[in-house]
Amino acid sequence: MRTESKGERRTRGKAQGAGREDGLYRTDEVDEQIIAALRKNGRVANRDLARDMGVNEATVRTRLRRLEDANMLRVVAMRDLAAMGFEYLAPVGVQVKGRSVADVGADIAKIERVITVNVAIGTHDLEVQVVAESLDEMQHLLTSVIAKIEGVERLFPSLALRVFKYNPEWAPL
Amino acid sequence: MTTRISLDDLDHRIIDRLGHDARVSNREIGREFDLTEGTIRSRLKRLLDNKVIRVAAVTNANRLRNPILAYLWIEADSAADIERVAASLAELPEIGFVATTLGRADVLAMTLVENGNELTDFLHQTVDKIPGIRRVRYSLGQNFIKHDYRWCSLVD
Numbered sequence: 001m002r003t004e005s006k007g008e009r010r011t012r013g014k015a016q017g018a019g020r021e022d023g024l025y026r027t028d029e030v031d032e033q034i035i036a037a038l039r040k041n042g043r044v045a046n047r048d049l050a051r052d053m054g055v056n057e058a059t060v061r062t063r064l065r066r067l068e069d070a071n072m073l074r075v076v077a078m079r080d081l082a083a084m085g086f087e088y089l090a091p092v093g094v095q096v097k098g099r100s101v102a103d104v105g106a107d108i109a110k111i112e113r114v115i116t117v118n119v120a121i122g123t124h125d126l127e128v129q130v131v132a133e134s135l136d137e138m139q140h141l142l143t144s145v146i147a148k149i150e151g152v153e154r155l156f157p158s159l160a161l162r163v164f165k166y167n168p169e170w171a172p173l
Numbered sequence: 174m175t176t177r178i179s180l181d182d183l184d185h186r187i188i189d190r191l192g193h194d195a196r197v198s199n200r201e202i203g204r205e206f207d208l209t210e211g212t213i214r215s216r217l218k219r220l221l222d223n224k225v226i227r228v229a230a231v232t233n234a235n236r237l238r239n240p241i242l243a244y245l246w247i248e249a250d251s252a253a254d255i256e257r258v259a260a261s262l263a264e265l266p267e268i269g270f271v272a273t274t275l276g277r278a279d280v281l282a283m284t285l286v287e288n289g290n291e292l293t294d295f296l297h298q299t300v301d302k303i304p305g306i307r308r309v310r311y312s313l314g315q316n317f318i319k320h321d322y323r324w325c326s327l328v329d
Contacts, residue, residue, distance in 0.1 A: 042227075042228035043195065072233050075195045075230050076228070078227050079323055083177060083180075091277070091281055105319075121312065161274060162272060164259045165263040167270075170233065170234045170269075
């Protein structure tokens, strides 16, 4: 997660209309239409989006800014793993001993090739996803990097053979 | 499989620039990089056409009150069923990730749920009906320490 981009976030006065209640932002139909359109194509111009929705461009611009400022939505370029050279994706379960799961997870999260670290309930304490350009690199990451982190007791690796679907539509923003 | 195109420094800079805010106009990127709007437009078109990147909205998982990422580790009835099971799971809109795997299971699928009941309903009413599935084990991801949502696989 790019925590630094949160720091760059603009802060603006709250727009009027739909807003927060019980600490949750309530989206209305206009917001949902914008979200749906931008899920399909994040590069569509505000003007075209406004025309398709039958509202004016300022409405789209204001709503979009409000959704972004409330940390509800972000429009980003998602990179294809294989096109960027990462042919190998390993979902790995981690068993932790003698150290807090959060601390071990934080250390694993520092590794650039680790794209997900999640504290889990079940047989493993953490579920992580590791990417690599080659099997050699994957082997190195698992046995010489992750396995050496204090508190990592056992790894339960698997390797994706063929990815059928990987389309993040949500994230902890 | 799509053919891989080679990426140069400018491609990487454009991808990085769009990685934190993809609503920026081509003209603005051009200004920042001291290049023409047309150069940015044609580079971006090449990246999109060749499925190197996809530009789309991501919403906050916290739209759900207490999001749990469920990892479904699926065992197929037989080796011959594995790909079909994966393809059927990929068709479900609730599921964001599906891959056939070596090791812990035949297929790994991921879905975001709000609570245990929702997961149970989904497993019983939807997943169990897919032919070729012998057993589903699951682990529940309760707390994201890291989740780089800017990665994806642009299949099909």
